[in-house]
Every structure is written in C-alpha cells, then in structure tokens.
Amino acid sequence: MEQGRLVALLKEQVAPAFGCTEPVACALAVARAREALGAPVQKIRLVTSPGVYKNGLGVGIPGTGARGIPIAAALGALIGEARRGLEVLAPTTAEAVRAAGAMVAAGAVTVSYDPARTGVYVDACVYSAGGSARAVIEGSHTNIVYVERDGEALLGTRPEAAQMREGGGTAAGEVGTPALAGLTLADLVHFAAAVPFAEIEFLLTGAQMNREAAHQGLTAGAGLGVGRQLASLVEAGKLPDGLITQAKLLTAAAADARMGGLPIPVMSSAGSGNHGITAIVPVTVVAERTGAGAEKLARALALSHLVTIYVKEFTGRLSPICGCSVAAGAGAAAAICWLLGGDAGAVGTAVKNLIANLAGMLCDGGKNGCALKLATTAAEAILAAELALGGAGVDGYDGIVGDTPEETIRNLGYVSSHGLAQADAAILTVLTRGQVSTF
Incomplete structure (x- = not known):
C-alpha cells in the first residue's frame, strides 16, 4: 500500500x-x-x-x-x-x-x-x-x-456527445481509474493507524471548520433550523443530552448553515460539503466525548474520509442514493468504531450495518431538508459502530449486504447505478413540478 x-x-x-x-x-x-x-x-x-x-x-x-x-x-x-x-x-x-x-x-x-x-x-x-x-x-x-x-x-479537446448506454444515461461519469482500486477496508484501517501524524494533521482543520459551521447554524437559526430545534428539545428535557443527540444536533446544525446559505466555508469530502459534514462532525463529537486526543481524532478522520471516497468510487460522485448516508455515513461509522476500540473486522461490520440500514435513502437534491438526513445518519453511524462492537452485524444473507464490506459496497454501487437508473428522471419530474399520474 x-x-x-x-x-x-x-x-x-x-x-x-x-x-x-x-x-x-x-x-x-x-x-x-x-x-x-x-x-x-x-x-x-x-x-x-x-x-x-x-x-x-x-x-x-x-x-x-x-x-x-x-x-x-x-x-x-x-x-x-x-x-x-x-x-x-x-x-x-x-x-x-x-x-x-x-x-x-x-x-x-x-x-x-x-x-x-x-x-x-x-x-x-x-x-x-x-x-x-x-x-x-x-x-x-x-x-x-x-x-x-x-x-x-x-x-483539451471538444467533448463528444454523451453516448447512451442500455437503460439510459452514460457510463460512470467519473474520470480515470479509481484511486482506491485494489485496497480493502482493512488496508484503510492499517493506513489510518500507521501513517505519521504529521502527514494527516491537516485534517484537524476540517474538524474545526465544520464545528464552527455547526455553531453558526445553532446561533443563526439558518436553513430548516433542525439543529437549533433539537437543542431546544434537549433543553426542555424531551431528548437526552447524550452522545447520539449531540452528534445529531451538531451535524444537523452544520447542514442548516450550509444549506441555508450562510457565508461560511465547510470542509468537504469526496467533492461534497454535506459529505464532509457527515464524515467529520459525528466523529469529532465522539472523539470529544471519549477524551480522544488530537492525533487519534486525525487518524479517525483519515479513515472516515477514505471510506467515504471508497464508497463513492462505486456509487459515483452523484447518485440517486443519498451519498451523505451511505458513503459519508459509512465513513463515520468506520471511524467511530475504530475510535471506540474496534479492529478492522469490527470496522467492516460497522460499515455493513450502516449500509444495511440506510441504503434506501434517496437523494432528492440539495436543500434545507438535507439537515434531517444528516441528523439521521449521524445517529445511525454511532449505532452501527456500537452494534458492531457488541458483536451484532448483518451477514451476507441479508438483502444487498455481502459476506465482506467490500462486496457490500460493490452491491450498493450496482443497485445505485443499475437498479435506480431511472430514479433521477422521476425525481426531477417531481422537483420541476412535472405532471405526475395519480391512482
């Protein structure tokens, strides 16, 4: 490697x-x-x-x-x-x-x-x-x-007209050979644990940046205000002030700020700011709550980003499936599991658990409501990790989940690109207020 x-x-x-x-x-x-x-x-x-x-x-x-x-x-x-x-x-x-x-x-x-x-x-x-x-x-x-x-x-040279493939659409839409081709999740875990801290210390900037976005979302009440409302439910005693709730409300608040158009940057992952929020904020919350130091957080973030990128290489940069849930969510689940003491086997199980849970979440465009999906994913990433650590993991007989996390991710990519090939067209018909038949 x-x-x-x-x-x-x-x-x-x-x-x-x-x-x-x-x-x-x-x-x-x-x-x-x-x-x-x-x-x-x-x-x-x-x-x-x-x-x-x-x-x-x-x-x-x-x-x-x-x-x-x-x-x-x-x-x-x-x-x-x-x-x-x-x-x-x-x-x-x-x-x-x-x-x-x-x-x-x-x-x-x-x-x-x-x-x-x-x-x-x-x-x-x-x-x-x-x-x-x-x-x-x-x-x-x-x-x-x-x-x-x-x-x-x-x-460059003048782009050719898009070539249609069977079922509509073109092939992958990505450029070049996948950067992580040939690697396994175990390889990524090994890298995150062994790489010199100085080489990945820059990732801590993203933790600071996206935490500031969450703060802005809470104070400004931007977007849908999901994070702010969750915080008020905690204050009212209607939600427990625990790890999962904090991860939900801070992740949602950062999405509120970004989707609501506040003039602040966020650290992206695999080309998406919302992916960056999902891959970073829940991991940072867990690190803070468990007393992990800066170096351990940086290593966890490296794993989170790499798993996010890995999944995106199979689903594509843009897909009918919400990449914040299945890609960045898988990255967060992997990193949280590792932060909490999981080995490569447990990390793989956490990724499988997350995908088994959230594979059906559709992407219906960037908008204020994305904060709801990111809040859900933040919570489910922690649960996927905790379940894996406790020995509960979805096996290869369960839906699209394969025997290994790599097979599961390949299956997810296949369902996204082939099974849901017409989903974006249907979604766009609805989003552009096209005529939709009723029963």
Whole structure:
C-alpha cells in the first residue's frame, strides 16, 4: 500500500467548499469561461447532468438570500476566479448579488440538463457583444476538461456527445481509474493507524471548520433550523443530552448553515460539503466525548474520509442514493468504531450495518431538508459502530449486504447505478413540478 498516494488523495479530496458544490461547480465553469472570453458577460447558457441540476435546484447560495444555479452562475460571471476552485463564490459582495440578481431577472441566464449525462457534468457557454467562450467540467467538481474561445480550443479537446448506454444515461461519469482500486477496508484501517501524524494533521482543520459551521447554524437559526430545534428539545428535557443527540444536533446544525446559505466555508469530502459534514462532525463529537486526543481524532478522520471516497468510487460522485448516508455515513461509522476500540473486522461490520440500514435513502437534491438526513445518519453511524462492537452485524444473507464490506459496497454501487437508473428522471419530474399520474 502506497502511504504517500493515500495522503495525496486525502489532500485532494478533503478541501474547503464555500456553498453547495453543485452550484459552485456551475459558477466555477462560468468563471473559467469568462476568463477565456476576456470581456463582460451578457448571457450565460448552462447545460448540466441531471444530478448537478437536481442538487443545485433548491439550495441556498451563500451571501445571496437566493437559491439555485442561476444566481450562482451569474456570480461566477461577475466575481468568480477559477483559481479559487470550490471557494469561487467566497468574494461575493452585496453589490455583486444585486448585479447577479439583475442578470437572472433579465433572463440572461438559462440552465437545463442533459438526461444522457451522468455524474458531475457542467457545460458553460458565455457570450459578450462580440464573442463567446465555453468551459466544461466533468468527473469531479473542479475538473475543467475543456475551454474554448470563439470556437477555438484553448484546453483539451471538444467533448463528444454523451453516448447512451442500455437503460439510459452514460457510463460512470467519473474520470480515470479509481484511486482506491485494489485496497480493502482493512488496508484503510492499517493506513489510518500507521501513517505519521504529521502527514494527516491537516485534517484537524476540517474538524474545526465544520464545528464552527455547526455553531453558526445553532446561533443563526439558518436553513430548516433542525439543529437549533433539537437543542431546544434537549433543553426542555424531551431528548437526552447524550452522545447520539449531540452528534445529531451538531451535524444537523452544520447542514442548516450550509444549506441555508450562510457565508461560511465547510470542509468537504469526496467533492461534497454535506459529505464532509457527515464524515467529520459525528466523529469529532465522539472523539470529544471519549477524551480522544488530537492525533487519534486525525487518524479517525483519515479513515472516515477514505471510506467515504471508497464508497463513492462505486456509487459515483452523484447518485440517486443519498451519498451523505451511505458513503459519508459509512465513513463515520468506520471511524467511530475504530475510535471506540474496534479492529478492522469490527470496522467492516460497522460499515455493513450502516449500509444495511440506510441504503434506501434517496437523494432528492440539495436543500434545507438535507439537515434531517444528516441528523439521521449521524445517529445511525454511532449505532452501527456500537452494534458492531457488541458483536451484532448483518451477514451476507441479508438483502444487498455481502459476506465482506467490500462486496457490500460493490452491491450498493450496482443497485445505485443499475437498479435506480431511472430514479433521477422521476425525481426531477417531481422537483420541476412535472405532471405526475395519480391512482
């Protein structure tokens, strides 16, 4: 196992994000296209994959008081700097928000999705009085694969039309060979326990960042206010002030802050801020409650992020299944089990327990209600770990669960990409208020 390769993967996949990463990816593509254009943007045309469209449809955009991809795209054209990556919207100002709102109101921003695309895909075309430019992101939220100005390629080669596969959609939508190919969960546990602390100490920044997001969510009452309401139930004596409740309310509060559009960053995992919240906050709460030091927390976070990435390599960056539950939730369950003294076998059982429990949770887009799903996942991650430590584990005769955690994750990926191939289309019909037949 290449220790350096896994450290590099963590540094690549665990990064600050300012706002929901799907509209941020749209803003980033627009910003890069505008830089190629070299002139003020008068019109924006965006085509995305269904998953990007779904996740950006109803989510709050930091510092704007508005929701959705159009305002993010307009801000990308006005103040976006592509070099900022997932923090492309960090320089947002009140003046920029007013100008972006005017662009959207004037009909200068159009957004649609291509049902033949899967995974992360954003095709941004921008227009000025005398020219046009285009930038395409594919595979991951910051992976700019093509840039052109006035039809002339500046970077990459012109993307081909999406090739349809049997059952609809394209193949994986991911780029390159899976980074964790050939490794097992036991390998990841060994890495987390053995890697020099100095190599992963940077992960503690994410614990601090996402804990601050939780604090902001509790104090500002942003989004749906799930975290704040759970805290009030504790104060009223209606919920016990125990480990699971604290993990639920702090995880929910961080999601409230992010989905509600507070102008704060969160540390992401596998390209998603909500994944980062789920992979980090419950683990941090358990570490604090059990007196684990900084080094043990960093090692647990390394395991949590790597398991999250591992699952995403089978389900895809964007999927019909809620990745916060099955991927980041599996990461949190693995890390919590390890924090509480579990060996590699127990960690694998915790992952199987979590997937057996939450595999059916659908992703119906990024929105305030995600805080409910993250709260549920935080609690179930702890329960999955505790059950595993007590010897209770789902076996290979139970539903999609396999004999090993790796087989279970492969099965989950198959069900997500094949069994639920039409789920996003159905979800988008509902989200866009399409005609739905009734009985």
